[in-house]
Amino acid sequence: MGPGSVGAMTVTAVAGARSWRRATDDLVGGWGQRELWGHLGWQDIRQRYRRSLLGPIWITISMAVTAVALGILYAGLFGNEISVQLPYILVGFIVWGFISGCISEGSEVFIANEGLIKHLPSPLSVHVYRLVWRQLLFFGHNLIVYAIMLIIFPQPLTWASLVALPALVLLVVNGAWVALALGMVTTRFRDLTPITQSIVQLMFFLTPIVWIYSDLLxxxxPRIAERARLAEFNPFLHFIEIIRQPMLGQDQHIRHWIVVLVITVVGWAATLVVLRRYRSRISYWV
Structure with a gap:
C-alpha cells in the first residue's frame, strides 16, 4: 500500500467522522438509550442528597424562601400587591432554575463526564439528555411550591393555561441544544466555563424575573418605558414569558412564541454544524 493510498484513507476517515450521518446518529442513538440516561439522572439526584432527609426538596425550599423574601421586598419597592408580585417572582424563579441549570451545567457537561466518555461506548448526546432530564426533575420538584402558591394566591387559570405544556417542551428542546453546543465549545476552551457562569448570573438581573416588565413598560x-423596551432584545425574556403567562392565567403574546421558535430552529441548526465538525474530537479534548 503506497503513501497515496494511506493519505486517501485518512481523508476518508476524517470525512466520515465529520459526516452529517454520524452527527444525527449520535442524537438518535442517545435518545434510544433513554433507560441509561434516565437512570443516571435519577442517580445524580440520589447521590447528591443521599444523606439528606428531604433530598432535592431542599432546593425547592431554598427557592421558595428566596422568592418570598424578594416578593415582599419588590412588592414594597414597586408598590404592588404581594398577591401579584410574589406569584410573578415565584414562577420566574422556577423557569429560570431550569434555564440557568442547562446553561451552567451544560458548560461542563462533557468535562464532568470525562471518565464515562473515555470508557463507556455510548453517544455523546447521552450526557446531554441526562443533564436535561435531571433539570426537568428539579423543575418538577419546584412545581410543588407553585401548587401551594395557587392555593394561597388563586390565579385566573383557564384551558388556555395548558399552553404551558408545549412551552415547556420548547424549553427542554432548547435546553438540549444549548447544553450540547456549550459543552463542546467549553471542552475545547476551558476558560469559557467560568465566563459562561458569570454571564448567567448577570442575565438574572437583566431578565424580568423579580421585576415586572409590563409595569416598567x-x-x-417615557424614559423608563423606552429603556424597558430594550428587554425585548433579551432572549431569556421570551422563554420565561411563554411559560409564566399561561401559568399565571395572563394574556399571551404571539411575539414571544415567534422569537422562541426562531431561536429553536437557528440554535439547533448551528449546533448540528458544530456537532458534525467536532463530535469526534470531544474524547480527545476531555
Whole structure:
C-alpha cells in the first residue's frame, strides 16, 4: 500500500467522522438509550442528597424562601400587591432554575463526564439528555411550591393555561441544544466555563424575573418605558414569558412564541454544524 493510498484513507476517515450521518446518529442513538440516561439522572439526584432527609426538596425550599423574601421586598419597592408580585417572582424563579441549570451545567457537561466518555461506548448526546432530564426533575420538584402558591394566591387559570405544556417542551428542546453546543465549545476552551457562569448570573438581573416588565413598560416616565423596551432584545425574556403567562392565567403574546421558535430552529441548526465538525474530537479534548 503506497503513501497515496494511506493519505486517501485518512481523508476518508476524517470525512466520515465529520459526516452529517454520524452527527444525527449520535442524537438518535442517545435518545434510544433513554433507560441509561434516565437512570443516571435519577442517580445524580440520589447521590447528591443521599444523606439528606428531604433530598432535592431542599432546593425547592431554598427557592421558595428566596422568592418570598424578594416578593415582599419588590412588592414594597414597586408598590404592588404581594398577591401579584410574589406569584410573578415565584414562577420566574422556577423557569429560570431550569434555564440557568442547562446553561451552567451544560458548560461542563462533557468535562464532568470525562471518565464515562473515555470508557463507556455510548453517544455523546447521552450526557446531554441526562443533564436535561435531571433539570426537568428539579423543575418538577419546584412545581410543588407553585401548587401551594395557587392555593394561597388563586390565579385566573383557564384551558388556555395548558399552553404551558408545549412551552415547556420548547424549553427542554432548547435546553438540549444549548447544553450540547456549550459543552463542546467549553471542552475545547476551558476558560469559557467560568465566563459562561458569570454571564448567567448577570442575565438574572437583566431578565424580568423579580421585576415586572409590563409595569416598567407602562411607566408614566417615557424614559423608563423606552429603556424597558430594550428587554425585548433579551432572549431569556421570551422563554420565561411563554411559560409564566399561561401559568399565571395572563394574556399571551404571539411575539414571544415567534422569537422562541426562531431561536429553536437557528440554535439547533448551528449546533448540528458544530456537532458534525467536532463530535469526534470531544474524547480527545476531555
Amino acid at each position: 407602562n411607566s408614566p416616565d
